[in-house]
Amino acid sequence: MHRPIRGHRRAGRGALAVTAAVLAAVAMGCGSSDDSGSTSSSSGAATASGDTIPVGILHSLSGTMAISEVSVRDAELLAIEEINAAGGVLGKKLKPVIEDGASDWPTFAEKAQKLISTDKVAATFGGWTSASRKAMLPVFERNKALLYYPVQYEGLEASPYIFYTGATTNQQIIPGLEFLKEELKVKDLFLVGSDYVFPRTANKEIKAWAKANAMNIVGEEYSPLGNTDYATTVNKIKQAKPDAVFQTINGDSNVAFWKQFKDSGLDAKSLPVTSVSTAEDEVKGVGIDNIVGQYVAWNYYQTTPGAKNEAFVKAFKAKYGEDRVTDDPIEAGYVGVHLWAMAAEKAGSTDVEKVKAASKGLVFDAPEGKVTIDGENQHIYKTARIGKLRPDGLIDTVFESDGPIKPDPFLKTYPWAKGL
Amino acid sequence: MDVILNQLFVGLSIASILLLVALGLTFTFGQMNVINMAHGEFIMAGAYTTYVLQTALGTGAITLAFGLALPAAFLVAGTLGLILEFLVIRRLYGRPLDTLLVTWGVGLMLQQLARDLFGAQNVNVSAPAFLDGGVTIFGADLSFPRLFIITVVLVVVTAIAIYMGRTPAGRRMRAVMQNRPLASVSGVRTTRVDRTTFFIGSGLAGLAGVGITLLGPVGPTLGLAYIIDAFLVVIVGGLGQLRGAILAALALGMANSFIEYNTSTSIAKAGVFLLIVLFLQWRPQGMIVQQRRGLA
Numbered sequence: 001m002h003r004p005i006r007g008h009r010r011a012g013r014g015a016l017a018v019t020a021a022v023l024a025a026v027a028m029g030c031g032s033s034d035d036s037g038s039t040s041s042s043s044g045a046a047t048a049s050g051d052t053i054p055v056g057i058l059h060s061l062s063g064t065m066a067i068s069e070v071s072v073r074d075a076e077l078l079a080i081e082e083i084n085a086a087g088g089v090l091g092k093k094l095k096p097v098i099e100d101g102a103s104d105w106p107t108f109a110e111k112a113q114k115l116i117s118t119d120k121v122a123a124t125f126g127g128w129t130s131a132s133r134k135a136m137l138p139v140f141e142r143n144k145a146l147l148y149y150p151v152q153y154e155g156l157e158a159s160p161y162i163f164y165t166g167a168t169t170n171q172q173i174i175p176g177l178e179f180l181k182e183e184l185k186v187k188d189l190f191l192v193g194s195d196y197v198f199p200r201t202a203n204k205e206i207k208a209w210a211k212a213n214a215m216n217i218v219g220e221e222y223s224p225l226g227n228t229d230y231a232t233t234v235n236k237i238k239q240a241k242p243d244a245v246f247q248t249i250n251g252d253s254n255v256a257f258w259k260q261f262k263d264s265g266l267d268a269k270s271l272p273v274t275s276v277s278t279a280e281d282e283v284k285g286v287g288i289d290n291i292v293g294q295y296v297a298w299n300y301y302q303t304t305p306g307a308k309n310e311a312f313v314k315a316f317k318a319k320y321g322e323d324r325v326t327d328d329p330i331e332a333g334y335v336g337v338h339l340w341a342m343a344a345e346k347a348g349s350t351d352v353e354k355v356k357a358a359s360k361g362l363v364f365d366a367p368e369g370k371v372t373i374d375g376e377n378q379h380i381y382k383t384a385r386i387g388k389l390r391p392d393g394l395i396d397t398v399f400e401s402d403g404p405i406k407p408d409p410f411l412k413t414y415p416w417a418k419g420l
Numbered sequence: 421m422d423v424i425l426n427q428l429f430v431g432l433s434i435a436s437i438l439l440l441v442a443l444g445l446t447f448t449f450g451q452m453n454v455i456n457m458a459h460g461e462f463i464m465a466g467a468y469t470t471y472v473l474q475t476a477l478g479t480g481a482i483t484l485a486f487g488l489a490l491p492a493a494f495l496v497a498g499t500l501g502l503i504l505e506f507l508v509i510r511r512l513y514g515r516p517l518d519t520l521l522v523t524w525g526v527g528l529m530l531q532q533l534a535r536d537l538f539g540a541q542n543v544n545v546s547a548p549a550f551l552d553g554g555v556t557i558f559g560a561d562l563s564f565p566r567l568f569i570i571t572v573v574l575v576v577v578t579a580i581a582i583y584m585g586r587t588p589a590g591r592r593m594r595a596v597m598q599n600r601p602l603a604s605v606s607g608v609r610t611t612r613v614d615r616t617t618f619f620i621g622s623g624l625a626g627l628a629g630v631g632i633t634l635l636g637p638v639g640p641t642l643g644l645a646y647i648i649d650a651f652l653v654v655i656v657g658g659l660g661q662l663r664g665a666i667l668a669a670l671a672l673g674m675a676n677s678f679i680e681y682n683t684s685t686s687i688a689k690a691g692v693f694l695l696i697v698l699f700l701q702w703r704p705q706g707m708i709v710q711q712r713r714g715l716a
Contacts (some may be wrong), residue, residue, distance in 0.1 A: 061540065062531070067639055070540035195686045223685035226635040228645050229437070231430040231566070231678040233686075238561075239423070252645070255542055255637035263563035263635075265554060285542025285637060 008287050012183075018310040020307060047296065052095040053088075053350060055080065055337075056115035058126030058136075059150060062272030063103025064226045064251045069128045071281050072333040073098065074320055076125045079337035082315070089341045090348065091298070097121055103251075105135040112139045112147070122350040123148060123340045129225075130154060137162065146352050148336035151329045152276060152298070154201035155409040156420065158377040161352070163359065165336040165371075166329060167299050167382050168409040169205055171401075175384035176246070177209055179399045184272060186243040188218045192233060192257070193248035195222035201274055202248050202276070204418060211414030218242050227253045230260040238264070247275040254278050258290040268293030279327035280395060288393040298328040299382040300368035301395040309367035325394070326367075335366045339373065339380075371404065379407030422559035427625050427677045432565040435673025438634070440628040440651035441646040442665055446672060447621030448501075449651070450660030451597045452614060454509055454698040457523040459650060461530035462622045466502055466629020467638045468494035468534060471543045483548035486630070490572075493626035499620020500530075505615055527643065534640040545633035565634035569599020571683075572631055576624065580662060593617055597660060657698055658706030667707050672696075 049216040057076050059069035077096060084093045097119045108127065115121045118138070123146040127133045130153050140147045140161040147162045155169040180186040191206060193199025204221060210217050219240040221233050230253075237245060249257050254277065261273070274295040280302055283291060302313055302325050312334065316326050339362060344350045347358035360375030372381040381404035387395035411417035434624050441463060448456045453598040470489040477485045504526060512519045542645035547565055595603040596613045629642075636645070653672060657664030675695055680688035700706075 014569055061643070062535070064641060064644075066535070066540040066641070067542050067637075104461050221684060224689060226645055227685055228632075229434060229676075231433060232427065232677060233537055233685065235423075235430065235561075252542065252637040252641070256635060259547075259565075259635055260563075262553060263565050265563075281541065285639065287544040287546055289546065298461070410641060 018090045020092060025214065028335055043244050051092055053090075053092045054095045054097050054119050054121045055340075056112075056119060056121035056124035056126065057096050057098045058101055058108065058111055058115060058124055060103040060128065060132075061098075061100040063105055065103040065132075067252055067285060068250075068281065068329065071103075071324070071327075071330050072128065074324075075316065075326070075334040076150075076337050078316060078319055079334045079341075081319075083337070083341045089344050090350070094341075099126075101126065101132055105129075105131045108132040109139050111134040112136045115144070116140075116143045122146075122344070123355070125150065125336050125340075127151070128329070129196065130201075131196050133162070134197060144352055146340070146355065148340055150333035150336050152332075154198045154205070155411065156201060158379070158409050160356070160378070162378065163339065164377075164379040164407075164409070165332040165339065167384070168379050169202065169408050170408045170411060170414070171299060171382045171405045172276055172297050173202055173206065173383050174183050174209060174414075175399075175401055175405075176295075176386060177206060177213070177215075179295070179297070179386045180246070180272075180274060181213060181215060183399060184244060186215065186272075187326045188216045188240070188242045188244075190219040190221075190237050190242035190245045191217060191248070192237070193223075194225050194227075194253060196225060196250075198250070199248035203246075205417065206246060208416050208420060209414075214289065215388070221263075222379055223249070223253060225251055225253065228256045231264075233257075234261055234264045234266070237314055238266075242271070245271060245273040247273050248277055249275075249398040250277045255286050258286045262290040268295075268389075279329065280325040280393065281327045281330065283389065283393045284325070287393060288389065292389050292391050294389050295398075296387045296389070296395060297384070298387060298395075299385055300325045300328045300331045301385065301387050301397060303396060304368055304385070305392050306367065306369065308365055310365040322327055325398045331367050334366065335368075335371060335380075338366075339364055339371075374407050377407060377409055381406055423681070424595035425558055427681050428674075429560050429562055429566075430681075431674035431677030432570065432670075433673070434676050435669040436566075436570040436651050437632070438649055438673055439577070439666060439669035440573050440631050441625070442650040442657075442669060443573075443580065444621040444624035444628065445650050445654045446660060446665045447617050447656075449623070449654050450665075451593065451617055451621075452513075453485070453659070454513075454618070455520040455523065456504075456509070456621075457520060457647065458504060458527035458530060458643075459622075459625050460624035460647035461496040461527045461534075462500055462595060462643070463629040463646055464530070464534060464640065464642040465497045466626030467545070467633050467642055468538060468543075469493040469496045469626065469628075470537070470630050470633045471545050471638055474545060475686055479546075482546050483550065486548045489630045490627060493630045494623040495626075497626025497629065498619045498623030501618050501625075502615065504622070504640065505618040507692065509618070510614070525545060531640045531643070532545040538640070542637045542639040545638050547634050547645075551634065569631045569634065572627070576627065577662070577666065584662070586662075589616065652696060656706055658708040663678065663704070664706055664708035671707075 059073045060066050080094045080096050101108040125148045127149050137159050150165050152167040152172050191203045256258050276297050313326050343355045343359040347354035359373045362373045364371050383404050384401040385397045386399035388398045390396050424687040448454050471491050473489050507662050551564040592608050592613050596610050653668045657668035676688050679691045
């Protein structure tokens with residue numbers, strides 16, 4: 001690290017320019033450009049030799065999304081440990097290769113390429129925000145490699161190289177809206193979200209649904225990821241006087257939103273909020289006092305009944321501590337690893353095309369209940385569950401769909417969704 | 421009318437938060453010209469101090485823990501600042517580029533330290549019971565946490581003004597800032613003054629951290645959300661100018677509040693940045709200019 005310090009020039013004016021550049025880089029989320037050239041290697045070739053199978057784990061372990069994604073990584077590692085304890089896949093142990101996407105979308109693309117071409121992983125489990133998935137999608141398609149994506153998202157996508165283990169719109173947002181309409185008799189709805197692809201697309205769908213269901217959208221507000229001041233947003237909500245708020249804020253900003261929502265004198269009684277991005281794991285950072293009684297829409301809660309879930313929660317707490325909680329994306333991450341392992345076992349190979357073929361109609365007894373892979377769009381059948389925050393920070397199911405809902409990412413079976 | 425009053429209060433509140441996070445920088449950046457990119461992490465340290473005290477004293481003593489956190493966070497962040505000054509910054513005076521890069525690295529290390537100590541997830545800091553809720557005056561909703569932050573800022577600004585203007589230590593600080601060689605030959609021990617200045621500047625960041633726990637997330641990357649705003653306030657206000665920082669914070673807070681009300685949060689952020697760029701084209705030295713009594 002030795003540099004010629006003595007001859008160093010005192011930098012005067014340049015300093016301000018550099019300050020500005022660094023500040024700008026911080027503001028934008030500094031990331032280098034897309035992945036480098038080497039795209040020749042196919043992950044199918046990865047698997048042949050050695051007595052371990054490398055698998056990639058790619059989540060934000062730093063930055064604004066780390067709050068959510070670190071736990072999903074933990075769940076995926078737990079699943080890998082379970083699979084290895086049961087003898088591995090095709091007689092080989094799985095070896096996780098962990099990379100940090102750093103809450104920065106180009107970094108996700110870059111690290112995905114690195115996992116595929118340098119580490120030769122058989123499959124990658126990763127991503128959270130839709131922006132990170134959209135950044136990784138071309139990398140996985142170009143390399144014909146597999147990504148298991150564990151988070152509910154806005155739909156309108158079905159890449160042949162991605163398995164979507166979280167909910168698509170018709171398994172989460174639409175049941176959430178139906179709950180507001182049927183159970184809470186909501187007429188006027190206010191939409192609040194983070195400013196990126198998921199909330200914007202989800203709200204487009206919500207508006208189309210509302211039009212067909214005689215619900216008024218009385219306001220629509222977006223804030224940048226990482227935003228910390230919601231005073232003006234809350235004022236706008238108060239002025240619009242909605243019956244309920246539909247909230248798609250992601251990451252750290254949730255804490256600021258809920259704290260300031262409550263400080264302004266609003267609560268679950270005076271104005272119910274349905275969130276599709278706040279789960280048990282985030283509640284701990286929000287503070288249960290700020291959010292108790294509010295509603296969330298997911299497919300799994302720590303309290304979901306069943307022996308499979310009890311075992312999962314017990315194993316998760318045993319490995320990571322009694323104070324940890326499980327939630328929907330954590331479960332979906334865990335399910336993704338098991339689904340890939342089952343498919344590889346069934347295919348007798350980790351070759352991508354064979355795993356894809358073996359995945360069609362695959363059934364797994366997951367903590368959320370039985371899930372089935374839809375062979376057509378590679379999403380999974382999931383039961384929609386609307387939950388209510390209780391004072392201890394866990395979530396009770398207050399409304400549940402009749403069994404698992406068939407995934408319909410393009411909303412083809414919904415007439416109101418034409419033209420989206 | 422309600423709308424204007426409400427947004428005036430929001431603007432005042434944003435201004436108070438901006439000023440709170442920027443006050444420390446008016447010392448370290450403004451007075452000493454040290455570009456301390458770890459300033460945000462000192463804010464984080466203050467926030468985590470509140471969390472540690474609350475956890476240690478239990479749920480029965482949330483108000484007490486919060487009260488103790490104010491001086492404790494000042495000391496914790498101030499001490500961190502002293503260590504940083506002693507180990508790194510004093511070797512790099514007059515080399516702003518190196519200082520910038522090194523303190524950025526230190527900031528990343530502090531973030532990772534927080535992640536290792538407290539986990540990557542946000543932690544919950546409860547607001548004391550007396551700050552629950554708010555009052556409505558002339559149709560404007562004034563929430564107690566925001567009123568509390570405004571009060572803290574008023575108290576701190578008054579204290580700084582007295583310290584800088586009325587005490588011998590403050591006079592020495594201004595002397596060093598205005599003309600270091602002359603202060604030095606007049607018998608002022610500039611290294612000690614530097615150390616004190618850095619301690620106070622960093623400590624104020626810790627204090628800001630306590631206030632911020634009332635409104636936002638407490639996590640390892642908390643500092644990143646505020647560091648840019650803090651630098652902007654100091655640059656727009658004019659380096660080292662307390663009055664400048666106050667004016668800048670008010671201007672930015674009000675601009676943010678009213679632009680956001682009429683457009684959206686994202687556009688308000690961009691709009692405020694644009695206004696700052698235009699303003700600095702017109703007045704690169706900031707709102708208030710330091711009178712220098714030197715040849716430099």
